[in-house]
Amino acid sequence: MLGPVLAAGPNVVVVITDDQGYGDLTAHGSTKVKTPALDKFRGESTSLDRFFASPTCAPTRAALMTGLHEFRCGISHTIMGRSLLKPGLPTMPEMFRAAGYRTGIIGKWHLGDAYPCRPEDRGFDDVFVHGGGGIGQTPDHWGNGYFDPMIRRRDGWEKTEGYCTDVFFGEAIRWMGERVAERQPFFLHLATNAPHGPYIPPVRGAKMAAEDAFHAMIDNIDANFAKLMEALEKSGAAENTIVVFTTDNGSAVGAANAGMKGTKGSPDEGGVRVPCFVRWPGKIAAGKVVPEIAAHFDLLPTLTSLCGVARPFGWRGDGMDLAQPLLGKAGFPQERVLFTQVGRWHGDEAAGRFRGQNFSVRDARWRLVGLELFDMVADPGQTRNLFADQAAEAQRLLTEYGKWWEGVLPVLREPVRYVIGSEACPLVRLTAHDWWPSKETEASGAEGKFAHSQIRDFLKKAQVAATRNALPSTSGHWKLQVEREGNYEVGFSLMPPEASAEERRELGQLRPGLVHIRAGQEEQRMEVKQGATSFRVPVDLDAGPVDLEIWFDRQLLNDRILGAFFATLERKGERTAPKPEFRVKPSK
Numbered sequence: 278m279l280g281p282v283l284a285a286g287p288n289v290v291v292v293i294t295d296d297q298g299y300g301d302l303t304a305h306g307s308t309k310v311k312t313p314a315l316d317k318f319r320g321e322s323t324s325l326d327r328f329f330a331s332p333t334c335a336p337t338r339a340a341l342m343t344g345l346h347e348f349r350c351g352i353s354h355t356i357m358g359r360s361l362l363k364p365g366l367p368t369m370p371e372m373f374r375a376a377g378y379r380t381g382i383i384g385k386w387h388l389g390d391a392y393p394c395r396p397e398d399r400g401f402d403d404v405f406v407h408g409g410g411g412i413g414q415t416p417d418h419w420g421n422g423y424f425d426p427m428i429r430r431r432d433g434w435e436k437t438e439g440y441c442t443d444v445f446f447g448e449a450i451r452w453m454g455e456r457v458a459e460r461q462p463f464f465l466h467l468a469t470n471a472p473h474g475p476y477i478p479p480v481r482g483a484k485m486a487a488e489d490a491f492h493a494m495i496d497n498i499d500a501n502f503a504k505l506m507e508a509l510e511k512s513g514a515a516e517n518t519i520v521v522f523t524t525d526n527g528s529a530v531g532a533a534n535a536g537m538k539g540t541k542g543s544p545d546e547g548g549v550r551v552p553c554f555v556r557w558p559g560k561i562a563a564g565k566v567v568p569e570i571a572a573h574f575d576l577l578p579t580l581t582s583l584c585g586v587a588r589p590f591g592w593r594g595d596g597m598d599l600a601q602p603l604l605g606k607a608g609f610p611q612e613r614v615l616f617t618q619v620g621r622w623h624g625d626e627a628a629g630r631f632r633g634q635n636f637s638v639r640d641a642r643w644r645l646v647g648l649e650l651f652d653m654v655a656d657p658g659q660t661r662n663l664f665a666d667q668a669a670e671a672q673r674l675l676t677e678y679g680k681w682w683e684g685v686l687p688v689l690r691e692p693v694r695y696v697i698g699s700e701a702c703p704l705v706r707l708t709a710h711d712w713w714p715s716k717e718t719e720a721s722g723a724e725g726k727f728a729h730s731q732i733r734d735f736l737k738k739a740q741v742a743a744t745r746n747a748l749p750s751t752s753g754h755w756k757l758q759v760e761r762e763g764n765y766e767v768g769f770s771l772m773p774p775e776a777s778a779e780e781r782r783e784l785g786q787l788r789p790g791l792v793h794i795r796a797g798q799e800e801q802r803m804e805v806k807q808g809a810t811s812f813r814v815p816v817d818l819d820a821g822p823v824d825l826e827i828w829f830d831r832q833l834l835n836d837r838i839l840g841a842f843f844a845t846l847e848r849k850g851e852r853t854a855p856k857p858e859f860r861v862k863p864s865k
């Protein structure tokens with residue numbers, strides 16, 4: 278026994294995997310995976326069988342955390358500064374923490390890596406996460422891999438041992454055991470980065486085709502899930518713990534897709550339908566399969582209600598409270614309309630231009646995908662377009678979509694900004710993962726520099742004249758909010774400080790030229806000497822929003838520019854120069 282049974286509660290554990298779709302379970306028809314533990318758990322749970330997420334990962338996580346559609350959270354992408362959770366929105370961990378719960382996140386966050394968008398800024402007491410959207414992405418610890426990864430706690434990075442999924446589940450078991458021993462109710466968000474690519478199987482040195490590795494990663498998740506549930510049972514806390522298993526979008530591989538059309542990134546059924554199993558022994562029915570539609574943003578109102586956790590006064594989300602239906606005290610909602618919009622448009626293009634593109638609308642019977650309409654009861658594989666035959670239904674759903682779009686568009690137009698100069702977080706670290714498009718020139722941006730491997734490959738090519746000529750301008754800007762005016766030290770480089778001296782020497786050295794630091798309308802220039810690898814420059818900044826771009830010239834050929842992939846900002850004191858005054862000469 279890990280400790281006495283918790284008197285208060287219930288506890289909550291939400292397990293969410295990455296890129297595992299509805300069909301990637303044996304219980305849902307796959308012969309590619311071995312998921313006995315998850316199949317058993319499904320039998321012990323109520324299965325929300327038509328449960329819908331967003332088409333990609335960060336949007337789903339935003340909806341789950343806030344109970345709002347991701348577009349109301351400021352999130353419409355997974356990179357380019359559009360995966361940052363809008364400040365001020367109440368989150369599920371904040372609500373549980375206010376109710377006396379200890380809150381923890383283990384694994385993947387992907388809603389911002391700088392203040393005030395980090396998990397510790399949004400309600401989590403304990404943090405054990407990788408950076409960015411996956412291990413090895415640009416905000417992650419440089420050089421991180423799936424084996425023995427560096428994982429960030431609130432007080433810094435920590436070296437671990439073993440395969441990443443094993444590490445995350447092992448930490449979850451340890452963390453839960455501590456909470457049970459302390460007799461403190463807990464809320465745990467356990468989010469694996471597996472089976473997201475790169476597809477690396479859980480055996481060191483194993484060589485597998487990508488699809489086989491993807492399925493091996495799911496098998497490993499299942500084995501770890503069995504250990505998690507066994508530990509919960511042995512702790513004595515299982516009867517007083519709600520456990521939810523779900524995933525963040527449709528299958529990234531789709532080798533077994535339960536007969537659905539579409540995979541990850543698609544607005545079709547297979548792009549957004551995911552498993553969702555809810556277990557609370559003795560309270561929520563075991564073995565029940567719910568055919569009514571439900572969605573990711575239902576989890577916040579549902580779990581808070583099940584636990585008696587208060588939501589902020591006047592809180593209104595997009596999700597529905599399914600607590601009473603899950604407890605068998607009411608029926609599940611019959612008439613619902615859900616909206617899917619793939620928001621992966623380039624950079625800061627005007628959001629309004631994308632109305633009617635790459636979207637779908639789903640109710641109990643119909644799925645409208647653009648100008649195609651499918652009867653999901655009679656034709657779950659979306660093989661017969663009934664748009665012309667069922668014109669009234671199509672028009673009804675188009676009208677609903679138009680109303681919804683007009684409601685979310687104002688939020689989409691406002692970028693989410695990292696905050697600098699706050700006493701709550703004196704030093705802010707930035708990476709190319711969150712670049713908005715360059716304001717200086719047409720350039721390749723975050724879409725090609727969101728992973729360490731991409732940056733390494735680029736810098737290797739930049740060392741050789743023959744390949745350097747083929748490299749495009751590559752830069753971007755960060756959208757920031759300066760909380761306090763003053764003098765800031767801006768540090769920047771092509772590689773992060775934790776990169777080895779050897780790697781910085783081989784890949785991070787610059788050629789003679791100039792560096793440009795543009796903050797808003799003001800620009801500073803400084804000479805770059807041969808072999809320089811990093812810089813620290815003082816800059817005076819006014820309070821308020823500012824767009825920051827840092828780039829080097831003469832590093833690429835044909836006047837192409839190269840942005841600093843990594844930067845830090847820290848307020849050092851008051852302005853060193855007076856503000857410029859602009860006076861209008863009175864007319865005679």
